[in-house]
Amino acid sequence: MERIFVTGGSGLLGSKFATITSDYEIITTYNTNPRNDAVKLDITRKDDVLSKIESLNPDLVIHSAALTNVDYCEDHQEEADKINAQGTLNLVKACDQTDSKLIYVSTDFVFDGKKGMYREDDETNPLNYYGKSKLKGEEYIQNSDIEYAISRVSVLYGWHTNFNFVTWVISELKEGNDINIVTDEYNSPTFADNAAETILNIYSKGREGVYHIAGDERINRYDFAVNIARVFELDETLINPILSEDLSRSAPRPMDSSLSVEKALNDLDIKLLNTTDGLKEMKKVMK
Numbered sequence: 001m002e003r004i005f006v007t008g009g010s011g012l013l014g015s016k017f018a019t020i021t022s023d024y025e026i027i028t029t030y031n032t033n034p035r036n037d038a039v040k041l042d043i044t045r046k047d048d049v050l051s052k053i054e055s056l057n058p059d060l061v062i063h064s065a066a067l068t069n070v071d072y073c074e075d076h077q078e079e080a081d082k083i084n085a086q087g088t089l090n091l092v093k094a095c096d097q098t099d100s101k102l103i104y105v106s107t108d109f110v111f112d113g114k115k116g117m118y119r120e121d122d123e124t125n126p127l128n129y130y131g132k133s134k135l136k137g138e139e140y141i142q143n144s145d146i147e148y149a150i151s152r153v154s155v156l157y158g159w160h161t162n163f164n165f166v167t168w169v170i171s172e173l174k175e176g177n178d179i180n181i182v183t184d185e186y187n188s189p190t191f192a193d194n195a196a197e198t199i200l201n202i203y204s205k206g207r208e209g210v211y212h213i214a215g216d217e218r219i220n221r222y223d224f225a226v227n228i229a230r231v232f233e234l235d236e237t238l239i240n241p242i243l244s245e246d247l248s249r250s251a252p253r254p255m256d257s258s259l260s261v262e263k264a265l266n267d268l269d270i271k272l273l274n275t276t277d278g279l280k281e282m283k284k285v286m287k
């Protein structure tokens with residue numbers, strides 16, 4: 001059985017791989033949040049990355065670990081660079097040693113958001129340090145000799161122990177709290193289970209290069225929140241529309257980082273779920 005090594009197994013996306021397939025041996029890692037059966041790995045520790053990957057000799061490494069808090073990255077740029085860029089370089093070097101394929105999970109925030117519905121070969125121009133550090137990771141991979149794919153996702157959501165946008169909105173509305181959500185930021189929210197399945201499809205079909213793996217939809221945050229309320233039968237009048245200029249955040253955001261998923265739909269045997277369908281899938285397995 002082929003072996004897949006997943007970094008960030010304690011995170012939202014990384015936690016999904018082991019639950020959606022039994023076709024591969026999946027080994028996941030955690031850093032600060034221990035998980036059953038997961039291996040401890042700090043990707044900034046170059047020697048540890050190399051020795052773990054050499055001893056496990058995986059066919060594929062899915063690199064999902066990252067510092068994902070966009071404002072924290074803006075305020076802690078050295079740390080963001082160490083984890084998102086240098087950590088990725090450590091994995092590239094290890095994959096080079098073991099001839100393992102690498103699939104790197106990147107972000108819609110590599111784009112500046114002036115255009116929207118970005119295609120894989122559109123010019124990148126990150127506005128914030130999170131996007132810059134993730135793009136550096138992409139460049140380290142593209143400048144290496146390893147076999148790779150890069151899958152850019154956008155606003156991940158799904159059931160997980162830590163809050164994401166969807167589970168936070170559900171929790172706030174259930175508590176009867178008013179929430180302020182921006183109407184002028186657009187992206188392509190990505191159901192984590194669907195993204196994990198699609199990333200495995202990239203591997204099983206032997207695809208390489210950059211893929212946008214996101215929901216098949218361009219939607220603003222406010223409409224997404226209203227969709228959440230409707231699917232989970234919660235009070236949508238608690239959701240107040242605001243503008244991004246009303247928020248005070250460290251990191252600038254792209255106004256429209258929605259992703260075109262046409263290439264993935266043409267090349268892969270997969271459906272990429274829009275928010276209504278993704279939310280309905282979540283509801284089926286409601287915790």
Ligand SMILES: NC(=O)c1ccc[n+]([C@@H]2O[C@H](COP(=O)([O-])OP(=O)(O)OC[C@H]3O[C@@H](n4cnc5c(N)ncnc54)[C@H](OP(=O)(O)O)[C@@H]3O)[C@@H](O)[C@H]2O)c1
Pocket residue numbers: 007008009010011012013014029030031032033034041042043044063064065066067068069083087105106107108109134153154155156157162
């Ligand atoms: N979340 C989004 O909306 C979004 C949007 C676009 C792209 N992405 C990309 O998608 C991927 C998955 O995101 P996610 O939301 O699933 O992540 P997440 O839930 O925030 O989890 C981050 C993961 O990275 C691990 N990690 C952090 N620092 C590490 C280090 N130094 N060494 C090893 N592991 C470390 C964490 O481990 P511990 O918790 O055990 O410390 C955790 O498993 C990331 O690459 C992210 O950049 C996410």
